[in-house]
């Protein structure tokens with residue numbers, strides 16, 4: 001499918017009126033936004049805004065009866081397999097096996113996704129080359145730097161060629177150079193492959209003026225648009241503060 005055809009087909013990820021509570025504690029209220037193909041879409045919010053909870057709902061770890069979520073038009077609650085096969089996920093916590101080699105981590109994940117070993121190997125070698133990790137493919141993951149391990153996790157999330165990639169604070173704990181590398185790598189995938197990306201962060205410098213931004217604050221969407229509209233004449237940080245300081249804690 002061409003990028004033009006994908007754009008016409010609608011969002012790669014749609015979130016519509018989603019609410020969630022831990023027991024009596026409501027943490028998401030009527031959250032809606034859409035991630036388009038070929039779009040770097042940021043979910044911007046402070047600690048505790050509800051970003052990880054929302055990702056747990058999108059990836060099927062948690063369930064809610066309020067609202068709908070769909071990947072490429074497939075409802076996550078009603079047709080989870082159709083939806084989740086088109087979704088790639090990089091969780092906030094590290095989930096690689098540190099004792100297995102880079103290639104084996106990818107192969108294991110490809111097998112879990114039901115892909116033939118030959119296909120997985122070819123794709124893995126291709127992605128590792130692109131991610132400047134080809135020379136480390138036979139090394140145990142624990143010998144890699146934090147930034148390299150993050151790149152392996154992103155490579156792993158792409159092995160089944162998803163239409164949308166969801167990353168939960170992927171640069172947390174990385175040094176500035178590794179952060180810049182990871183952001184650039186994912187932006188290149190968006191530009192070249194038409195991948196839709198949902199990138200959660202609380203860091204304004206990871207966002208460029210043309211990015212789509214959904215501001216999540218205390219479980220509610222306060223802004224859903226383009227970053228430069230949120231910044232207006234000032235910085236993105238100022239725009240964010242103007243928006244959130246109106247809300248009672």
Ligand SMILES: Nc1ncnc2c1ncn2[C@@H]1O[C@H](COP(=O)(O)OP(=O)(O)OP(=O)(O)O)[C@@H](O)[C@H]1O
Pocket residue numbers: 022025027045046047048049050051052053054
């Ligand atoms: N298992 C849980 N039980 C009860 N409350 C929870 C649970 N997990 C998260 N919360 C609460 O839900 C709210 C949203 O948390 P969540 O982790 O989704 O936010 P976040 O935006 O991802 O924050 P962070 O950037 O710190 O990860 C917070 O007030 C948090 O304390």
